[in-house]
Amino acid sequence: MDISGLRVMGIDPGLTRCGLSVVQAGRGRSILPVSVGVVRTPSGAELTDRLKRLNVAVREWMADYSPDVVAIERLFERGNVSTVMHTAHAVGVLVLAAADRDIPVHMYTPSEVKKAISGNGRADKKQMTAMITRILGLTEAPKPADAADALALAVCHCWRAPAIMRQEAVAQASRERAAQRGRGSTQLKGI
Amino acid sequence: MDISGLRVMGIDPGLTRCGLSVVQAGRGRSILPVSVGVVRTPSGAELTDRLKRLNVAVREWMADYSPDVVAIERLFERGNVSTVMHTAHAVGVLVLAAADRDIPVHMYTPSEVKKAISGNGRADKKQMTAMITRILGLTEAPKPADAADALALAVCHCWRAPAIMRQEAVAQASRERAAQRGRGSTQLKGI
Numbered sequence: 513m514d515i516s517g518l519r520v521m522g523i524d525p526g527l528t529r530c531g532l533s534v535v536q537a538g539r540g541r542s543i544l545p546v547s548v549g550v551v552r553t554p555s556g557a558e559l560t561d562r563l564k565r566l567n568v569a570v571r572e573w574m575a576d577y578s579p580d581v582v583a584i585e586r587l588f589e590r591g592n593v594s595t596v597m598h599t600a601h602a603v604g605v606l607v608l609a610a611a612d613r614d615i616p617v618h619m620y621t622p623s624e625v626k627k628a629i630s631g632n633g634r635a636d637k638k639q640m641t642a643m644i645t646r647i648l649g650l651t652e653a654p655k656p657a658d659a660a661d662a663l664a665l666a667v668c669h670c671w672r673a674p675a676i677m678r679q680e681a682v683a684q685a686s687r688e689r690a691a692q693r694g695r696g697s698t699q700l701k702g703i
Numbered sequence: 704m705d706i707s708g709l710r711v712m713g714i715d716p717g718l719t720r721c722g723l724s725v726v727q728a729g730r731g732r733s734i735l736p737v738s739v740g741v742v743r744t745p746s747g748a749e750l751t752d753r754l755k756r757l758n759v760a761v762r763e764w765m766a767d768y769s770p771d772v773v774a775i776e777r778l779f780e781r782g783n784v785s786t787v788m789h790t791a792h793a794v795g796v797l798v799l800a801a802a803d804r805d806i807p808v809h810m811y812t813p814s815e816v817k818k819a820i821s822g823n824g825r826a827d828k829k830q831m832t833a834m835i836t837r838i839l840g841l842t843e844a845p846k847p848a849d850a851a852d853a854l855a856l857a858v859c860h861c862w863r864a865p866a867i868m869r870q871e872a873v874a875q876a877s878r879e880r881a882a883q884r885g886r887g888s889t890q891l892k893g894i
Contacts, residue, residue: 558807558808559798560798560799560801560807560808563799563802564802564803567799588784593779596791597791597794600787600791600792600794600795601791601794601798602795603788603791603792603795604754604791604792604793604794604799605795605799607750608751608755608795610751611751611752611754611755616749616751617749617750617751
């Protein structure tokens with residue numbers, strides 16, 4: 513299934529630092545970088561203010577780059593409870609921004625991203641950054657880590673998208689056949 | 704500090720069921736119920752769709768009842784990881800709705816709410832529901848549990864608000880004195 517031209521926004525969610533990227537699928541497995549950056553919100557500010565700033569920033573990115581789909585990291589409980597909760601609140605407003613523009617969202621765990629990019633679900637940061645730099649033909653490694661992670665999420669989705677789209681097409685065809693059968697039996701009853 | 708007339712929205716956050724309430728502070732410790740309800744989103748729907756529905760619903764409540772402040776449950780890691788994450792995403796969009804209307808948000812842990820309402824941080828659901836029914840002069844106990852919890856959060860904030868406002872007034876006065884001193888020394892330098 514050809515996905516060339518598909519624009520993917522990758523999001524490494526966070527409240528203090530949120531990595532954002534946009535890439536565009538080319539022919540075959542080639543991918544072109546479009547933009548990458550990090551949105552920061554002041555850790556001393558109120559949660560209300562921080563979520564609002566993050567939401568405004570991601571909405572601006574979506575308006576500027578019109579992504580077709582968003583790939584965002586799936587969270588697990590790990591590390592500091594308060595940080596995980598803040599990140600999960602951030603995911604809420606990031607996903608909402610996509611929902612408000614009817615952009616589908618796919619979630620990937622860090623190990624799924626690592627596996628897709630490097631073939632190894634336990635690849636370290638250095639290996640991942642080197643792979644991303646090479647895949648996107650960048651002249652230097654993306655910094656900071658959140659930016660590189662956002663690019664990795666977007667690339668991961670590009671490479672998974674054909675399989676996801678095939679699955680969705682099969683599911684859709686199956687639903688349509690079921691609906692056809694449903695209509696058929698209703699007509700029989702009516703005879 | 705008199706808070707009579709203060710309108711508080713209480714939110715028991717959740718994606719499958721989100722309890723919402725509005726109460727209004729009267730004279731002394733009296734509190735009038737204004738509204739209570741539960742917003743549900745279908746568990747089979749996409750996360751994007753669920754967060755959007757929840758956000759739309761809470762925005763409608765805020766537009767209808769114009770609360771001065773929101774009291775929402777502070778989350779901890781507990782129970783099913785996926786449920787906690789979903790609830791934390793929900794908190795993100797609920798807090799964002801308040802932020803977009805410049806409504807301040809206060810968070811309370813379940814034990815803070817229980818302590819404020821019943822004097823016992825470990826009160827059970829039955830005791831809490833009985834207390835809320837009595838405090839608000841309701842003819843019958845609020846149902847379901849999420850609705851009762853949303854009312855308890857709002858009542859908790861009403862009773863904590865005078866102390867919070869006193870603390871904020873002291874902090875504000877302190878900032879103003881500091882600013883005065885700052886201006887004073889700048890003028891001296893200018894002489």
